[in-house]
Amino acid sequence: MDYDDYFHNTNSRTPLPGYDGYIVLESSDRPIRYHFHSTFIGGLNAQECHTMAMASCRLACTATDVIRGKLGLSHLNRAMTKPCLDRLQTMQYLLDAHMLTHPELKAKLCYLPVVPTFIDGTNISKDTLEMAVFVMIGKEDIRVNLKLRFIGSRWMCVYADLG
Template identity: 30%
Template sequence: MNEVATGTKMYGIASFERIIELGVGMLPVPLHLARCSPSSVSDELCLGLSVSACRLACMAVDVIRGRLDARLLRKAVDLPVISKLEMFTLILDEHWVRSADIQREMLRLPVVARNLHAVLVSPQRVEVLVHMNIGRTQYWANVILRLRNERWVCTMLDLG
């Protein structure tokens, strides 16, 4: 870390690993953060954004399971992302009619974050890959957060 003439701390291109505690049970979750360009975005902010992305991914799963109204995400998530989650919910509703075993596991068990891989692409963009489980099944979420009008907003959230 160095300081520019304005006194702003600059963080160089580097990576670090941490164990963070998440969820109701405060389970340990490994986090790997990499930076693609030097910026004044602090490690603490990157860590916080990674945790926020993880929470959004878990909330998105609750949306598609029908446990949470997608409109509750509108302060943190762009409208096209919400529309996509609502469409995903409709598709899964039709699929579950034919797959009772998947439906039971997906609806009954909690989402458990397993690890996070975050990349600070630029001072205005963070991408986070969230690995999570619901029961024995593994899922992945890719979350992009962008800085807009001094607020970080989720502009992309894919689940698979």
């Protein structure tokens, strides 16, 4: 198969818009930068990107605190689907059991606050967003991955992973 024409004619295409900005949170001493990009034409506008950056940052910090055992799972009932909450509860149980035998890990991850540092969002489709929220707990860099889907009249988290 010959790809010469494909790679040489890419100058005629226009890039999809991306949005960059900052959000300010009480838990951080500096603004948190975010970047959004889309995989199709007609995604979120700049204001919606800012709103989703705030919401996903709040969701990532709350989910991290739930997994660490600082908050109850009920804090996420309105933001996550039932299967996502069940997986998060399983992760909380496994991490809690692991920390019983590793007190040094508990000291690194459980006592210091969650401080977000960067948010990266990808608009996959009109009803799906994938977010990566980079946070620090002490000196530990952690990435919280979220998949949000527009269900009914609001964005719900259908997948959350911390690592």
